[in-house]
Amino acid sequence: MTVPSEVAARTTPHTVKRGASSPRDRHRTRTNAPRGRTSFWPYLLVAPTVLLIGAVLGYPVVRNVVMSFQEFGLRELVQGAPAFVGLANYRELFADHVFWEVVVRTLAFTAVNVVLIMVLSTLVALMLARLGRVLRVAVMTGLVVVWAMPVIAATTVWQWLFQSRFGVVNWVLVQLGLDQFQDYSWLANGSATFALIVVLVVWQSVPFAALTLYAGLTTVPAELFEAARIDGAAGWALFRRITFPVLRSLFGLIASLEVIWVFKCFVQIWAISEGGPNDATTTLPVYAYQVAQTLNRYDLAGAVSVITVVVLTILLLVYFRQSLRQETNR
Amino acid sequence: MTPRPWTRTVLGVAAVITLLMSVFPVYWMVTTALKPTPDIQSETPQLWPSTLTLDHFATAFAADGFWTFWRNSLLVTIGAVLIALVVAALAAFAVARLRWTGRRAFVLVVFAAQMAPWEALLIPMYVVMRDAGALDHLATLLVVYVVITLPFTVLTLRGFLEAIPVELEEAARVDGCSHLTAFRRIVFPLLAPGLLSTSLFGFITAWNEFAFANTLLIKHQDQRTLPVWLSSFGNTFGTDWGATMAASTLFMLPVLLVFAVLQNRVTGGLTAGAVKG
Numbered sequence: 286m287t288v289p290s291e292v293a294a295r296t297t298p299h300t301v302k303r304g305a306s307s308p309r310d311r312h313r314t315r316t317n318a319p320r321g322r323t324s325f326w327p328y329l330l331v332a333p334t335v336l337l338i339g340a341v342l343g344y345p346v347v348r349n350v351v352m353s354f355q356e357f358g359l360r361e362l363v364q365g366a367p368a369f370v371g372l373a374n375y376r377e378l379f380a381d382h383v384f385w386e387v388v389v390r391t392l393a394f395t396a397v398n399v400v401l402i403m404v405l406s407t408l409v410a411l412m413l414a415r416l417g418r419v420l421r422v423a424v425m426t427g428l429v430v431v432w433a434m435p436v437i438a439a440t441t442v443w444q445w446l447f448q449s450r451f452g453v454v455n456w457v458l459v460q461l462g463l464d465q466f467q468d469y470s471w472l473a474n475g476s477a478t479f480a481l482i483v484v485l486v487v488w489q490s491v492p493f494a495a496l497t498l499y500a501g502l503t504t505v506p507a508e509l510f511e512a513a514r515i516d517g518a519a520g521w522a523l524f525r526r527i528t529f530p531v532l533r534s535l536f537g538l539i540a541s542l543e544v545i546w547v548f549k550c551f552v553q554i555w556a557i558s559e560g561g562p563n564d565a566t567t568t569l570p571v572y573a574y575q576v577a578q579t580l581n582r583y584d585l586a587g588a589v590s591v592i593t594v595v596v597l598t599i600l601l602l603v604y605f606r607q608s609l610r611q612e613t614n615r
Numbered sequence: 616m617t618p619r620p621w622t623r624t625v626l627g628v629a630a631v632i633t634l635l636m637s638v639f640p641v642y643w644m645v646t647t648a649l650k651p652t653p654d655i656q657s658e659t660p661q662l663w664p665s666t667l668t669l670d671h672f673a674t675a676f677a678a679d680g681f682w683t684f685w686r687n688s689l690l691v692t693i694g695a696v697l698i699a700l701v702v703a704a705l706a707a708f709a710v711a712r713l714r715w716t717g718r719r720a721f722v723l724v725v726f727a728a729q730m731a732p733w734e735a736l737l738i739p740m741y742v743v744m745r746d747a748g749a750l751d752h753l754a755t756l757l758v759v760y761v762v763i764t765l766p767f768t769v770l771t772l773r774g775f776l777e778a779i780p781v782e783l784e785e786a787a788r789v790d791g792c793s794h795l796t797a798f799r800r801i802v803f804p805l806l807a808p809g810l811l812s813t814s815l816f817g818f819i820t821a822w823n824e825f826a827f828a829n830t831l832l833i834k835h836q837d838q839r840t841l842p843v844w845l846s847s848f849g850n851t852f853g854t855d856w857g858a859t860m861a862a863s864t865l866f867m868l869p870v871l872l873v874f875a876v877l878q879n880r881v882t883g884g885l886t887a888g889a890v891k892g
Contacts, residue, residue, distance in 0.1 A: 326794065330709035331721055333702045334765060338728050341762040342736075349739035362742065412629050420630045427637040433874045434641060435823040437842040438863040442644045445856050453643060453660045488640070551734040552825045556846045570734045577738040586738040593735040601730055 346594075353587035362583060374588040383564070384572075384589075391548065391568040394483070398547040401487045403540055406494035411524070413499045425499075428492035436489070440556040443485050447471045475565025478558050482566055485553055490546065494539050501535040502528070541604040549597060569593045648672065648861040655857050671857035675865060678851050678858070680837060680844070688841040691753055692821040695760035696814045702761070703768035703813070704806075708798055710769070711776035712784070729766035737830050744831055751834045759827050764817035771816075775809030776802065815873045822870060841866055 352367075353374055361367040378384045409428075413421055434442075447454050449470040458466035471477045505528065513527050529536065551570040554560060560567035560575055567575065570593060577586035647655055649667045675681060709715070710722060740759070741750075749755040779802055787797040825842040832838040844851070845866055852858040 324715070327709040327713045327715035327718070330705040330713075334706040334725070334769060335721070337702065337758070337762050337765060338724065341759060342728055342731055345736050345739040345743045346731075348743055349736065352739065352742065357742075362745065365746075408629075409633055412626060412633065415626055416630055420627065424630050424634050424637075427634045429874065430641055430871075431637045433867070433870050435842070435867055435870055437823065437825050437845050438644070438867045439640070441845060441848055441859055441863045442640050445647065445860060446640060446643060448856070451656050451658075451660070451856070456660050488637070492637070549732050549734040551737075555829075556825065570737075573735065574737055577741070583738060583742055590735045590738060594732055597732045597735070 349587050349590050352584055353591045355584055357584035359581040374584045378588055387567055387569060387572045394568050395544055395547045397483055398486050399543045402490045402494055402543050406491045406498055409495035410498035410502055414502045428496055432492040436552050437556060439489060440553060447481050473562060475562055478562060478566050482554055482557055486547060486550060490543060497539055501532050505531050545597060545600050644860045645864055647856060648864045652857055671861035674858040675862040683837050684839055684841045684844045687753060691757045691760060691840060692818055694757045695821045696817040699761045699764045699768050699817055700810060700814055703765055703772055706769045707772035707776055711773045725766045725769050733763060737826055741830050751832055751838055753838060755831055756828055760821040764820050768813045771813045772809055775806055779805050815877055818873055819870055
């Protein structure tokens with residue numbers, strides 16, 4: 286999971302501010318670097334970055350949008366010369382009940398995962414804040430190990446944990462008296478596969494959210510809690526009246542990041558079930574992939590990708606608004 | 616305020632449960648890899664392994680193409696990290712130290728690129744690379760990984776650069792160094808911790824990447840990288856879960872190592888740099 290990349294985005298506004306307002310910098314530019322001499326160097330230095338991002342990210346994005354307005358199947362892929370068909374692909378998608386099932390499933394998948402992630406990581410963070418040193422370090426080390434686990438390694442381990450005959454999960458469930466899980470085949474049943482992937486995504490996501498929330502908790506002044514306790518607040522009231530309001534923006538930030546990550550989740554689903562059985566785990570990114578790879582409908586896949594990108598962009602804007610608000614509150 | 620005894624007990628139990636839930640899958644992967652097959656395929660799972668064996672690791676090592684996939688993964692990962700580092704360092708220098716028209720726009724583009732929903736670009740990337748005749752080349756994957764890690768590397772290195780006092784560079788420039796020489800001789804050594812942490816981040820991203828490797832390298836089996844090979848463990852190991860878990864453990868090792876280095880070296884390097892500045 287590429288956690289650090291998006292986390293860094295959160296910290297960048299500082300550097301923007303610092304870079305723009307440093308008087309030392311401006312002074313240096315005026316005295317040491319005559320305009321004529323620096324004029325072409327910066328452009329030469331950023332040229333490789335611009336070219337690479339333009340060619341490998343910008344061009345496919347544009348190509349994707351164009352493709353979604355064309356008829357683009359196997360013939361066009363091989364021979365080229367695709368014809369423009371306007372909004373036909375989008376119309377086809379919107380008229381297809383399978384597409385709407387995928388949309389609803391994607392939203393459900395996102396909602397279930399994010400709620401579980403937020404509740405569990407809040408509980409873990411609150412627990413960490415109250416633990417003694419030894420247990421706290423132990424739990425945090427455990428969380429970091431989970432964080433370090435490569436996605437694909439986690440997917441193979443998950444298939445082994447939930448294996449029907451010798452899997453340890455079925456064994457535990459049978460020991461707990463749930464005899465129907467004797468030799469239960471998780472990957473043959475739609476909702477069971479869905480649940481299995483949810484557990485995996487939650488397991489992988491909790492460490493980042495819990496550790497970040499814990500870091501936030503440590504910044505809440507202890508006097509606030511003391512004052513509230515003297516007023517008789519405890520437990521849930523303490524959380525609702527003090528902890529949550531103080532950390533509201535951090536909660537919002539983590540929740541929007543998790544929504545984005547879960548919404549575009551592809552690898553876990555593809556490696557475990559390829560969207561099956563019977564499309565029970567097909568979310569939008571998986572659907573786009575299937576439509577292209579099995580039906581050779583690159584045009585439809587393009588339209589699905591455009592829709593996914595638009596939804597993600599809206600979610601990102603929500604995230605940026607949150608992070609901007611946090612900046613101005615400081 | 617000291618918690619009451621029963622609160623402490625509840626907390627302790629919760630902590631132990633959290634610890635078990637988080638590390639059990641990792642523990643189960645490693646112990647399965649070390650158990651003899653009869654102990655793996657037993658009706659009652661052995662929670663604590665009674666006999667240890669390295670047989671499954673031997674099976675993994677002997678698997679068809681094992682070393683090729685390691686070589687491919689290492690080549691793509693290290694190549695992407697090094698190229699991204701050089702390209703990003705140049706851009707970060709231009710952004711952090713030079714004034715030029717379009718600087719703000721450039722930062723915005725990099726910022727947007729960092730947020731790119733790569734998962735939604737698999738199919739257009741496939742079509743674009745097919746048109747360019749670039750499918751089934753490790754170099755294609757390498758270039759994609761460079762671009763995936765580039766935005767983060769640019770933004771982070773720029774942050775590190777801005778933390779290094781300009782006076783140091785100015786002194787070098789007074790002594791007659793050019794911008795680039797000053798960068799190489801003065802800034803580069805101070806930048807080392809930043810370079811290390813960004814390259815380790817890039818390493819983890821590229822090492823774990825599955826979706827593009829699975830989409831852009833499809834024709835030739837010997838072009839595959841470790842994640843793609845591991846994801847199709849059924850073809851390689853069948854129901855040999857010991858070998859599958861051994862291969863998964865081996866795949867995780869470099870990442871664990873990187874995390875360990877990040878914990879110690881980088882924090883140490885950061886403080887050392889701060890004191891000098």
